[in-house]
Amino acid sequence: MSGVSPQSESFEALAMPLFDQLYNFAHWLTQNREEAEDLVQETYAKALKGFSSFQLGTNFRAWMYRILRNTFLTSRTGLKAASTVPLDSQEDGPELAVENENPETILMRSSDSGVVQSAIDGLPVNYREVLLLCEVEEMSYQEIAETLSIPIGTVMSRLSRARKALRDGLRPKFQRG
Amino acid sequence: MLCESWRAKLDTYLDGELPEEEMRTFDAHVRGCPSCSSDALMRVQRKRAIHVAGKRFAPSAEFRKRVQRSIAAKPQRSLSMGWMLAAAVAVMVAAGVLTSTYVGTRSGRNRVFSEIADLHVETLASSSPVDVVSTDRHTVKPWFQGKIPFAFNLPELQNSEFSLLGGRMTYLEQTPGAHLIYDVRKHHISVFVFQERSLRAKLDENSLSPKNLPFNMETWSQGGLRYFVIGDASAADIDSLAKLFKAAS
Helix, strand or coil: CCEECHHHHHHHHHHHHHHHHHHHHHHHHHCCHHHHHHHHHHHHHHHHHCHHHCCECECHHHHHHHHHHHHHHCCHHHHHHHCCCCCHHHCCCCCCCCCCCCHHHHHHHCCCHHHHHHHHHCCCHHHHHHHHHHHCCCCCHHHHHHHHCCCHHHHHHHHHHHHHHHHHHHHHHHHHC | CCHHHHHCCHHHHHCCCCCHHHHHHHHHHHHHCHHHHHHHHHHHHHHHHHHHHHCCCCCCHHHHHHHHHHHCCCEECCHHHHHHCHHHHHHHHHHHHHHHHHHHHHHHHHHHHHHHHHHHHHHHHCCCCCCEECCCHHHHHHHCECCECCCCCCCCCCCCCCEEEEEEEEEECCEEEEEEEEEECCEEEEEEEEEHHHHHHHCCHHHCCCCCCCCEEEEEEECCEEEEEEECCCHHHHHHHHHHHHHHC
């Protein structure tokens, strides 16, 4: 009689539904298909290995994203990207600008995803990741805080800065037409 | 409170992350303040644009198989170990399936509600919110024939406070549907109708309680169709219009 590893089986059932979104996030971080595949593969290998330390009932999604992100930050691309991120001390203060009709909002409505994608690509990695976790993965602030291992207050201020940086990044693209 | 003070928390409000009491206070302010509601609309459009643009990369089928193979359950040599852990397998697999199903369903459900709210806001902000402009249900209903793959009934509004403004086609999760706009005491209410089977995977019948939306909303399934009634009118008005639709269907 042959059996199966219970750990692998339950891990697979939990982890594979997250595969597409983890890959999308990895590709956004690495900005390269091959590196994204390496990152996702390594994330799954590490997660499987550490699955015995994961407590069922806690947030598995945040746990997987945290492994992926920590793996990225220790990669060559991640180290390079992290060396150019704005410091948290610069991340104070809410965004007060009034969002009236302007070129950027018109652009947003034009449904030109390519332009928005290019602007997201241009963000520093710590802004890019917090924006994607909030707007694409629709994580709560608490979940983002767990994923990025930062306080909720920092999630809020970093998100605010990221949104402002995205707006600033879209303006020249619109002006170039 | 000055609008600057509200605006500082507007993104947090739209992310649904303010405490419940503050969300209600904010709702009331945004509804009554043209400047803040216009600002909120722009930010909702931006969130939607980022949401769509952010889903950019998909893994190849070959890569998925490779990773799945690498983590797949492998045959074990030790039979006794297998027996010892048999109970754990059952519990963990069940918990795994339940958790992943819950996470996936909740995420899908929130997305559907959020998209319904976006469709409502975007349509009202449009210079031509409806494609068929009529207060007569006998004009609006036939207009949808041939445009959407199902038929539905519109309620009789005589002796009610609601008036029909018109309708348009809409899409949710790549599914065509009908979008009707009603007016009650200067509030606009959207009614969306889709085929239930097209959205079933995204919605969990047992826990349809939209949260953190800046609008009142009711949703139900009837006769194979999924209805959403949403707007900034009172919950009682939303409920009244929902009842009229339920009675007509």
